[in-house]
Amino acid sequence: MTAELPAHLKYTVEHEWLDDAAPATVGITSVAADALGDIVYLELPAVGETLSAGSVIGEIESTKSVSELFSPVSGTVAEVNQAAVDDPSLVNSDPFGAGWLLKVDVTETGPVLTADEYAAQSGG
Amino acid sequence: MSDDILSPLHDEHVALGAALTSFAGWQMPLRYSSDIAEHQAVRTAAGLFDLSHMGELEVAGTDAGRALDRALVGNLSALEPGRARYTMICAEDGGVIDDLVVYRLSTDRYLVVANASNVAVVREALVERLGEDALLVDNSLATALVAVQGPLAEKILTGLTPQAEAVAALRYYASVNATVAGIDALVARTGYTGEDGFELFVAAEHAPALWAALLEAGEPHGLVPAGLSARDSLRLEAGMPLYGNELDRTTTPHDAGLGRVVKLDKVDADGRPVPFVGRDALAARAEAEPARQLVGLQGLGRRAARHGYPVTTPGGEVIGKVTSGAPSPTLGHPVAMAYVTPEHAAEGTELLVDVRGRGEQVRVVALPFYRRSR
Numbered sequence: 001m002t003a004e005l006p007a008h009l010k011y012t013v014e015h016e017w018l019d020d021a022a023p024a025t026v027g028i029t030s031v032a033a034d035a036l037g038d039i040v041y042l043e044l045p046a047v048g049e050t051l052s053a054g055s056v057i058g059e060i061e062s063t064k065s066v067s068e069l070f071s072p073v074s075g076t077v078a079e080v081n082q083a084a085v086d087d088p089s090l091v092n093s094d095p096f097g098a099g100w101l102l103k104v105d106v107t108e109t110g111p112v113l114t115a116d117e118y119a120a121q122s123g124g
Numbered sequence: 125m126s127d128d129i130l131s132p133l134h135d136e137h138v139a140l141g142a143a144l145t146s147f148a149g150w151q152m153p154l155r156y157s158s159d160i161a162e163h164q165a166v167r168t169a170a171g172l173f174d175l176s177h178m179g180e181l182e183v184a185g186t187d188a189g190r191a192l193d194r195a196l197v198g199n200l201s202a203l204e205p206g207r208a209r210y211t212m213i214c215a216e217d218g219g220v221i222d223d224l225v226v227y228r229l230s231t232d233r234y235l236v237v238a239n240a241s242n243v244a245v246v247r248e249a250l251v252e253r254l255g256e257d258a259l260l261v262d263n264s265l266a267t268a269l270v271a272v273q274g275p276l277a278e279k280i281l282t283g284l285t286p287q288a289e290a291v292a293a294l295r296y297y298a299s300v301n302a303t304v305a306g307i308d309a310l311v312a313r314t315g316y317t318g319e320d321g322f323e324l325f326v327a328a329e330h331a332p333a334l335w336a337a338l339l340e341a342g343e344p345h346g347l348v349p350a351g352l353s354a355r356d357s358l359r360l361e362a363g364m365p366l367y368g369n370e371l372d373r374t375t376t377p378h379d380a381g382l383g384r385v386v387k388l389d390k391v392d393a394d395g396r397p398v399p400f401v402g403r404d405a406l407a408a409r410a411e412a413e414p415a416r417q418l419v420g421l422q423g424l425g426r427r428a429a430r431h432g433y434p435v436t437t438p439g440g441e442v443i444g445k446v447t448s449g450a451p452s453p454t455l456g457h458p459v460a461m462a463y464v465t466p467e468h469a470a471e472g473t474e475l476l477v478d479v480r481g482r483g484e485q486v487r488v489v490a491l492p493f494y495r496r497s498r
Contacts, residue, residue, distance in 0.1 A: 034143070037353055038160040040451045041426045059480075061428060063159045063450050064353045066480075092158075 004030050006096050011118035012110065014070040017096065023078040023103040028060065028069070031122045033095045036062040039088040044069070044101055049077045053110030058101075060091070069101070072110050079103040131176040132268045132328040136335050140349055147352060148240035150177035155351040162354035163453045166317050167496075169346030170274030172338050173355060179243030180267040180325065181236040181250065185258035188234055192226065193398050195253035197377065197406065199390040203228040208297045208314060211385050212377055213246055218405030219373040220380075222246050223365065225314060227299050235310070235325070237269075239367045253401060268331035272338060272347070273321030273358075275496075280342045281311070281322055291322070305337030316355060318362025319496055360448050360459060363420060363492030369431055369447045370418060370461055376409050379463065380418045381491070383410060416444065417469040420493055421477065423449075423458025424485040429477040435462050436476045436483065443468050446477060452493060459493045460486065 009017045015032035018024045033039065041061040051057055051071040058069035081100050084090045091099035113121060128151040131137065137144065142153035153174060155162060165171050183192060189201030198211030208227040212220050222242040227235040238246040247262050254260060272281055282288035287302040291311055294300055299312035307330045315321040326334055339349065356366070365371050370380050377386050386406050390398045397403075423429060428451045435444035449460030460477065468475060471490055476483035 037155055038158050040160075040453075041428075043427070059427070061426075061451065063163070063357050063453060064154075066428070066430065 005115040005119055007115045009096065009115065010072075010109075010112035011115065012070065012072045012112055013121060014072075015122065016070060016072045018072050018109075018112070023105045024073060024075075025100050026072060026102045026104055027095055027100040028091065029118070029122070030095045032060075032067065033092050033099070036060060036067055037064045038062055039091045042085050042088050042091070042101070044080050044085065045077050047077050047080055051075055051077065051104060053108060060088075071104075072112060073104055073106045074108040074110070075104045075106040077102055078105050129177075129265070131174055132331040133174045133176060133270075133335050136332055137174065142349075142351060145352065148177055150240055152177055153349070153351040155353045156349045159351070159353040159357065160453045162348055162350035163357050165346060165348045166274045166319055166350055166354060166358055167454055168275065170272055170276045170280055170321075170342055171317075171350030171354065172335070172342060172347055173271040173273065173350050174335070175269040175271055175323070176267070176328070176331065177240035178269050179238035179240060179246065179262070179264040180269070181238060181243070181247055182261045182263055183234045183236055183250070183254065183258050184232055184261070186232050188232055188258040189228070190392060191254045191257035192234060192236075193390055193392070194400050195250055196224070196226070197386045197400060197402060198226065199387040200226055200228070200234065202390070205230050206298055206300065208299060208312060210297070212371075212382075213249060214377070214402035214406065215373060216402055216405065218376040218402045218409050220367070220371045220375055220377060221249060221373065223367055223371055227310070227312060229299075229310070242367060266328055268326050268328045268334075269323060270326070270331065270334055270338065271315060271321060271323045272342070273315045273317040273350075274319050274347070276342075276345045276347070277319070277321040280338065280345055280347055284337055284341050285311075294322075305334055307334050309334070316362075316364055317358040318364070318492065318494055319358075356448075357450050357453055360450055360461070361452055361454055361492065361494035363461070365418075365461075366448060376406060378406070378409050379414065379416060386410070414466055416463040417466050418447070418491075419462055419464055419469050420489045420491040421446070421449070421460040421462055421475070421486040422489045422493070423460065423477075424487060426458070427479045427482075427484050428458035429460040429462070429479060429484065429486065434478045435464055435486075436478060437468065438474060438476060440476070440483075443475070449477075454494050458484075461491070464488075
């Protein structure tokens with residue numbers, strides 16, 4: 001499972017990932033997507049919304065369960081992945097690529113892990 | 125997790141890359157690849173399920189039927205050999221201990237199939253209630269149960285048995301002994317998906333060979349292995365109750381809209397009413413104004429109601445609770461079952477479900493949500 005985690009990304013214990021671009025791209029990990037099963041509905045914050053690190057900013061719903069999306073950063077939503085909202089299966093098929101969720105203008109980053117640290121935490 | 129019982133098909137699940145889950149003390153496949161693909165395969169072609177966690181209790185004796193009449197709410201002595209009934213075992217207060225499928229194997233042998241989570245309590249209750257009148261043997265660990273469900277199930281199964289005619293001629297809730305892929309099986313036309321299909325009881329040691337034969341024969345027809353996640357969404361669409369959700373010790377069969385399984389008028393060999401366990405409470409319940417009623421809810425938004433969420437009036441008054449809910453893969457909108465007060469149970473009633481702090485609009489609809497075309 002570790003091999004699937006891109007090393008250039010940062011991870012949270014709540015199974016989000018983010019990159020260090022500006023704005024930063026945020027998504028959920030393959031671990032989270034696999035655990036949820038087929039994702040059928042994403043509820044994401046709107047462009048311009050202010051986020052604070054660690055707070056609940058959305059929901060990810062599968063046939064089997066639902067999971068809250070926690071913001072790994074504080075900042076402002078710059079873009080929402082409309083393609084993933086329209087076809088949430090992208091989050092299952094390509095969680096680190098086409099299934100990204102948000103781009104955020106970051107003011108402050110919350111606690112993050114490296115890929116290896118996250119793999120150890122998530123039992124991968 | 126480490127204390128979980130492994131299915132006789134555990135190695136097959138691991139080889140197929142299944143995501144395993146701990147369920148009622150067993151480690152069972154949650155999904156193999158995709159919940160929705162497995163669900164759709166059962167609706168359109170066929171799915172193969174491992175249900176070896178279910179409990180198989182054999183009840184034998186010349187008076188077994190009468191003894192079961194006293195122990196369960198159904199009229200099992202009237203069941204013909206080769207037929208099966210959906211029934212329940214209730215407590216004295218009418219609360220449901222478990223819902224069961226009972227097969228009459230011959231005049232003096234019955235097979236009682238119980239939910240995995242309830243096998244021990246059902247076994248103990250039956251031993252006590254049957255007393256000296258019948259012998260109970262728990263075959264749960266020695267028995268594997270494999271289900272082939274879906275519109276192509278008959279075609280797949282009949283290709284593997286010399287008793288193809290007898291299997292094809294089986295009526296719903298009937299069973300026959302047949303050799304499938306060279307393995308002795310009790311083949312029953314039963315299921316928990318809302319589709320046509322079969323359940324096969326075999327000796328645990330033969331399960332891997334049966335599983336492999338069904339996978340191979342089914343693959344050209346679109347059969348895929350399907351996990352507990354698909355099983356749950358399929359049964360929910362079909363409006364079938366799940367013990368622990370729609371049914372528990374605090375609900376009566378009538379609460380769940382299943383009062384028809386309670387045979388208050390069954391009689392013994394002398395024509396006298398059978399004083400089965402729970403009879404007095406259930407007779408009273410049959411006459412009473414129900415305090416709550418199981419209904420279907422169609423979600424009008426996207427967010428699905430889930431087990432335990434409160435149901436309210438549009439004004440916010442709590443009038444019930446969701447028992448099961450999910451986005452329906454077949455229908456494309458959320459569906460749920462819920463207990464609500466009778467004045468809010470009429471079809472078309474608009475209600476709200478408190479979905480994690482926000483009201484989602486729902487409408488009371490008839491159950492089941494999905495009915496297969498025949």
